[in-house]
Amino acid sequence: MPVPLPVPAWLAKKSLRARLKVNPNLRMNPNLRIFKFVVAVLGFILFVADRILKYYFYKNPALVLGGDFFYNLLSFHFVRNFGIAFGLPFFWPVLIVLIFIILLFLIGLLINQIKSGDLFLSAATLLIVIGAGSNLIDRLRYGFVIDYIDLTWFTVFNLADCMITIGVFIFLIQSIVKKPHTFDKSIKLS
Numbered sequence: 001m002p003v004p005l006p007v008p009a010w011l012a013k014k015s016l017r018a019r020l021k022v023n024p025n026l027r028m029n030p031n032l033r034i035f036k037f038v039v040a041v042l043g044f045i046l047f048v049a050d051r052i053l054k055y056y057f058y059k060n061p062a063l064v065l066g067g068d069f070f071y072n073l074l075s076f077h078f079v080r081n082f083g084i085a086f087g088l089p090f091f092w093p094v095l096i097v098l099i100f101i102i103l104l105f106l107i108g109l110l111i112n113q114i115k116s117g118d119l120f121l122s123a124a125t126l127l128i129v130i131g132a133g134s135n136l137i138d139r140l141r142y143g144f145v146i147d148y149i150d151l152t153w154f155t156v157f158n159l160a161d162c163m164i165t166i167g168v169f170i171f172l173i174q175s176i177v178k179k180p181h182t183f184d185k186s187i188k189l190s
Contacts, residue, residue, distance in 0.1 A: 036114065039123050047130045050159040054138065054146040072152060079156045081145040099136050103129060124170035131163035 057063065057078040065076040084090045106129050113122035135158075138145045147156040 035119060039126060043126045043130050046127075046159065046163055047134055050131075050134045050163075051137075053148060053159060054134075057148040058142075058146055075150045075152070076148050077150060079147040079150065080142075081147045081156070082143070096136075096139060099132060099139070103132055103136065106132070120170055120174055124167040124174070127163040127167035127170075131160035131167065134158075134160040135164075 057076070061078040063077060084095065106125055110122060110125040110129060113125055135145045145158070145160075147158045147161070149158060149162075150156045
């Protein structure tokens with residue numbers, strides 16, 4: 001019985017690709033999948049933590065935590081915020097419509113950033129969407145935003161406000177650097 005001749009490497013790869021009927025150059029980088037998963041899980045955890053803290057302080061409005069411990073610079077207590085950032089007043093129905101429009105725009109932007117694989121901007125946009133969404137839930141449910149972190153020398157805010165601020169800060173840094181940080185979307189077999 002004759003021994004089969006060895007198949008050249010270039011022909012073996014071609015036949016393997018033909019059998020798979022998938023271009024291996026289009027497969028997603030596993031690091032990008034991990035990054036998307038981690039960002040989604042962290043976003044979910046931050047959203048849930050903010051909602052739990054808001055509910056806790058809403059149900060315990062007289063509770064004040066940490067004032068003496070932090071030398072009266074930082075305390076945690078329930079505050080109703082009827083305005084926008086820093087408590088600035090704004091006409092309520094216009095504010096709700098404006099927030100919905102901005103959220104829809106940001107969700108569309110987030111989808112495009114995830115498809116393009118842009119690391120920092122998709123994380124920044126996700127933080128802004130989660131924070132704005134949590135504050136919007138408060139506005140629709142209670143008619144005000146629940147704030148609970150009180151910096152006596154600055155203002156009263158919540159975790160959702162922190163997420164929005166960090167997201168905007170990442171946007172600003174990215175616009176200054178202007179260097180997109182992306183994963184290589186394909187794995188090249190050579």
